[in-house]
Amino acid sequence: xxxxxxxxxxxxxxxxxxxxxxxxxxxxxxxxxxxxxxxxxxxxxxxxxxxxxxxxxxxxxxxxxxxxxxxxxxxxxxxxxxxxxxxxxxxxxxxxxxxxxxxxxxxxxxxxxxxxxxxxxxxxxxxxxxxxxxxxxxxxxxxxxxxxxxxxxxxxxxxxxxxxxxxxxxxxxxxxxxxxxxxxxxxxxxxxxxxxxxxxxxxxxxxxxxxxxxxxxxxxxxxxxxxxxxxxxxx
Amino acid sequence: xxxxxxxxxxxxxxxxxxxxxxxxxxxxxxxxxxxxxxxxxxxxxxxxxxxxxxxxxxxxxxxxxxxxxxxxxxxxxxxxxxxxxxxxxxxxxxxxxxxxxxxxxxxxxxxxxxxxxxxxxxxxxxxxxxxxxxxxxxxxxxxxxxxxxxxxxxxxxxxxxxxxxxxxxxxxxxxxxxxxxxxxxxxxxxxxxxxxxxxxxxxxxxxxxxxxxxxxxxxxxxxxxxxxxxxxxxx
Numbered sequence: 242x243x244x245x246x247x248x249x250x251x252x253x254x255x256x257x258x259x260x261x262x263x264x265x266x267x268x269x270x271x272x273x274x275x276x277x278x279x280x281x282x283x284x285x286x287x288x289x290x291x292x293x294x295x296x297x298x299x300x301x302x303x304x305x306x307x308x309x310x311x312x313x314x315x316x317x318x319x320x321x322x323x324x325x326x327x328x329x330x331x332x333x334x335x336x337x338x339x340x341x342x343x344x345x346x347x348x349x350x351x352x353x354x355x356x357x358x359x360x361x362x363x364x365x366x367x368x369x370x371x372x373x374x375x376x377x378x379x380x381x382x383x384x385x386x387x388x389x390x391x392x393x394x395x396x397x398x399x400x401x402x403x404x405x406x407x408x409x410x411x412x413x414x415x416x417x418x419x420x421x422x423x424x425x426x427x428x429x430x431x432x433x434x435x436x437x438x439x440x441x442x443x444x445x446x447x448x449x450x451x452x453x454x455x456x457x458x459x460x461x462x463x464x465x466x467x468x469x470x471x472x473x474x475x476x
Numbered sequence: 477x478x479x480x481x482x483x484x485x486x487x488x489x490x491x492x493x494x495x496x497x498x499x500x501x502x503x504x505x506x507x508x509x510x511x512x513x514x515x516x517x518x519x520x521x522x523x524x525x526x527x528x529x530x531x532x533x534x535x536x537x538x539x540x541x542x543x544x545x546x547x548x549x550x551x552x553x554x555x556x557x558x559x560x561x562x563x564x565x566x567x568x569x570x571x572x573x574x575x576x577x578x579x580x581x582x583x584x585x586x587x588x589x590x591x592x593x594x595x596x597x598x599x600x601x602x603x604x605x606x607x608x609x610x611x612x613x614x615x616x617x618x619x620x621x622x623x624x625x626x627x628x629x630x631x632x633x634x635x636x637x638x639x640x641x642x643x644x645x646x647x648x649x650x651x652x653x654x655x656x657x658x659x660x661x662x663x664x665x666x667x668x669x670x671x672x673x674x675x676x677x678x679x680x681x682x683x684x685x686x687x688x689x690x691x692x693x694x695x696x697x698x699x700x701x702x703x704x705x706x707x708x709x710x711x
Contacts, residue, residue, distance in 0.1 A: 328566040329563065331650065332567035336570060337641055337645070338570075339573075340640070398634075399633075402576035405576030405579070406572055410572070414570065415565065415566065421570055
């Protein structure tokens with residue numbers, strides 16, 4: 242039986258945008274594992290009660306219930322040790338940095354750029370929850386937080402080390418992608434699914450890497466439905 | 477015979493501030509290797525002619541002449557494989573990112589903050605060379621480039637992922653420092669030797685890590701002479 246992943250979904254069930262869930266889907270594909278995803282919305286806290294907390298991703302694999310994207314990746318390496326995501330202890334220590342780089346450098350810059358697109362992509366039942374929790378976190382309205390010009394300039398600065406690395410190698414982790422690539426790329430999948438914003442110029446080495454990542458696993462990520470593909474995407 | 481390191485020095489021979497040379501000194505100490513350093517100045521191109529190029533660090537180890545800080549670290553791992561700096565191929569792929577993080581995120585922010593201090597710390601014979609090459613690179617005068625408020629705000633943003641990592645671990649590389657720690661910390665040694673600027677608040681997890689790094693190897697880095705310690709440091 243395939244593992245089951247509770248996966249955040251938007252106004253259409255096919256819109257799957259959570260960067261944390263993308264980490265897990267990329268990690269499962271890296272291991273060659275199939276997965277059955279169950280659409281979930283922010284307000285469906287009851288549906289996750291069995292996991293002891295209220296956020297996705299939650300992976301149910303036989304008798305194992307694992308929460309938190311990074312912990313799920315570690316679980317997959319322990320349980321399915323072929324084609325490791327992390328590598329040995331030192332390699333894993335360094336992988337941790339990419340988690341924080343994605344969450345604290347890239348994601349805030351991208352969020353500032355796409356937050357109104359993200360709001361539009363949410364399931365209608367999630368919008369009030371999203372607005373309330375985020376406005377409390379930012380200390381201002383979503384509309385005031387939204388600033389594509391500032392977001393893109395923050396992102397441009399944050400991408401500098403990634404440019405250096407991807408100018409010399411096809412993937413962050415070398416000749417083939419692994420944990421560091423997935424941790425970072427998942428943040429771009431989040432933006433891609435909900436927004437048409439051009440975050441990275443096509444002359445940027447990061448752009449060429451994004452294209453390579455979209456092509457992995459038979460183009461799994463490139464094929465993921467986007468708001469722009471939906472007939473009623475902006476209604 | 478100890479290896480010999482050509483090491484950039486300032487207005488006093490004891491002032492050793494090059495971040496690239498610090499990477500090498502930290503790597504040598506990590507291996508428990510003694511080193512004989514030779515003070516060098518930017519304009520002493522002839523003294524390095526034997527190496528085929530004109531920049532430090534240059535390490536002369538028996539018959540081996542190795543240039544470029546990162547290549548010297550790799551050389552040390554190949555030649556003295558005990559207590560590895562990098563680890564296996566995947567760990568090394570991830571270490572590359574820290575080189576770019578130090579050089580492209582942290583160093584530009586720090587330089588903007590300390591460039592006039594750096595100019596003051598240089599050997600008088602190096603100042604014209606430094607001003608000419610840097611003003612050409614920045615497209616403006618050192619005085620116009622100098623902006624501690626902008627530099628510190630850039631640095632604050634750039635430190636976010638490092639804060640995340642150092643909030644959970646003593647060192648970037650885990651329980652003990654290795655290549656990633658040295659690649660990043662060397663940039664802070666550069667600032668420490670030439671400037672009294674407070675780059676990181678003492679409530680920051682990065683500050684506690686800097687203190688730990690200063691204490692390594694019997695306080696080798698803490699003992700390194702600084703401009704502020706020289707009687708004629710600001711004359």
